Structure formats: C-alpha cells, structure tokens
Amino acid sequence: MNGTLTNMTMHTMTSFSLLAPAKLNLFLHINGRREDGYHELETLFTFLNYGDQLTFTLSETTEIEVTGDTSNIPLKDNLIYKAAVLLQKHTNSLFGAKINLTKILPMGGGVGGGSSDAASTLLALNKLWHCQLSLQELAALGVQLGADVPVFINGKSALAQGIGEKLVNVELPSKWYCVVHPSEHVSTAKIFTHPDLKRNTPKLKGPWQQQTLANDCEPLVKKLCPEVEKTLQWLLKYAPSKMTGTGSCCFVEFATQKEAQHVLENLPHNWDGFIASSVNISPAHTQLNAIH
Ligand SMILES: C[C@](O)(CO)[C@H](O)COP(=O)(O)OP(=O)(O)OC[C@H]1O[C@@H](n2ccc(N)nc2=O)[C@H](O)[C@@H]1O
C-alpha cells in the first residue's frame, strides 16, 4: 500500500485552497533587449494580500480538470492547466487533480494574475502529489510558463534582475494600496515589441532606495492608452501615481487603510479598483506552510 492514494489520504490533506496573490512592480527599469527578444530588466516586486482563489483536490486518475471562472481561456492555454501538466510530466506523477478557480484579479492588468495562478498551482500540486521539488526546481519549471512565475514561487518581496527571474529578497515596510484597473487592455507582448519602448536605462549602481525609480513602460503605455494616462492623472490628486508591469493597472501607496479606502470611495463610478495591503511573504506560502 505504500505510496498509494489510499495510504496517503489517511495521513495528509487531499483538498485545500490557496490564494494566488497579486504583485505590484514598485519600479520597472528596462536595461536592454536580449537576442531571444526578452528584455533585461530590474524591478521591485511586492505581494498584495489580495488575489485569485484556487482549490486543489487530489484525483485518483491522472486527469487534470480546471473548473470555475475559466470560460474565456481555452483549457490548453490556461496557465493553471499548463503548470499542472508541466509538473506532472516532470515528476512522472501518477496523480491528477481537480482545480477550481475563483478569478478576482483583472486579466492582463499587470498584477500578474496568470503567473500567480501558475505558481500557486505548482506549489499546491508539489504538496498534494508529494513531489518534494525544492522552490528552486519549481521556479525553474515556472519560468517556462512566464517571466513572472519565479517570484511567486520564491514567495518573498524581491528585487529582480535578468528577465525577472534572478531574485534578491528584500524587506519592505507594509503599505496600503489603491489599485485602479482602467477598462483598456494592454498586451505585454505589444509593449515589449514596440519600437518606442525605452530600453536603455542603466543598471542600478548602489542601493535602489537611494535612486530615482520609474516604470519605463509608463510613457509608452500612456501614449498608447489614453485611459491609463487619465487614471494616472486622476490618482495624482491623492498621491504619486504609478503603473504596474506593462499596465494597465495604476496604483497609489499609503501608510493606512483609511487613506486607500478614501481613494476607492471617490473613484468615478464606471472605474474598477480595489484596495489591499502589501506583505513580504506571499499569502500562498503562508497558507501552504499551515497545511500538514
Ligand atoms: C513586465 C512584467 O510584468 C514585470 O513584472 C513581467 O516581466 C512580464 O511577465 P510575464 O507576463 O510572466 O511575461 P511572459 O509571459 O514571459 O512574456 C510576455 C511577453 O513579454 C515579453 N517579455 C517578458 C518579460 C521580459 N523580461 N521581457 C520581455 O520581453 C515576452 O517576450 C513576451 O512577449
């Protein structure tokens, strides 16, 4: 019986939920373009205590089933499914899973929802299937799905280099954010292939805390998407406004929940937004560590 599903169910949890948190890029510098088209960048990642909800249930067959808010993404393209299949193949696992998604994060909004879903899937199935891969091994699998997946696997706020996968953990003070999602969608690929993207910011010299920091995608996205320009302008009434990733979400930072809530309450009624606090450890990791 050793190693069988029956044996395992007697000892370990066979169903649990994890958050797939949002990330914000507190700055994003683009240092150059590599031959494969990917960009060398430097960016500061923080996690928010807010995200998609994923429930994982062990199956006795090898089937991977994804249910819930997946309607407009074909199964084969869904990063949750792709992550599960990647891990299953890599580990020759004989198990499968039912995965249910409650989608909270705006898609293509620069808050990394798809990448975070993929990372939480790798972390959860590694536990559910007893694969025992290290975080480093999971991150190496994850980067095949997206440049942002490794930071979610690493699970700590971090300064990233390379294409976003070389990580140095950092401790950031906890803040409250009001994140606004303009209705205009921004394609990450479109921004990274645009001839007008600023790609020549020099690499940081010395600690990032002592430098002028920006999002190099912001001027181009503002030009291409008037809604983003409008959102950044509107938020400026409250605090310095920034864009995350390649957009389109924009945010303002505060010390208190009250200040963030005040901005949300004043949002023009046809705009979407949310507030959340930042955390140094990804909520997915906090939840996973509580499961035995
Ligand atoms: C811009 C960021 O959001 C910052 O956090 C991410 O680096 C993007 O991460 P992601 O969405 O996981 O990116 P991927 O799915 O790997 O790539 C999406 C598109 O962005 C381009 N891309 C992405 C990351 C990077 N460092 N250079 C790039 O040129 C890729 O060529 C691809 O066309």
Ligand SMILES: Nc1ncnc2c1ncn2[C@@H]1O[C@H](COP(=O)(O)OP(=O)(O)OP(=O)(O)O)[C@@H](O)[C@H]1O
């Ligand atoms: N489970 C998923 N959740 C969200 N998007 C997914 C998922 N699976 C595949 N995708 C695809 O990935 C694309 C990018 O999604 P995502 O929400 O991660 O963008 P993003 O927030 O702009 O991320 P980034 O900041 O990493 O560029 C979507 O437009 C969608 O087509």
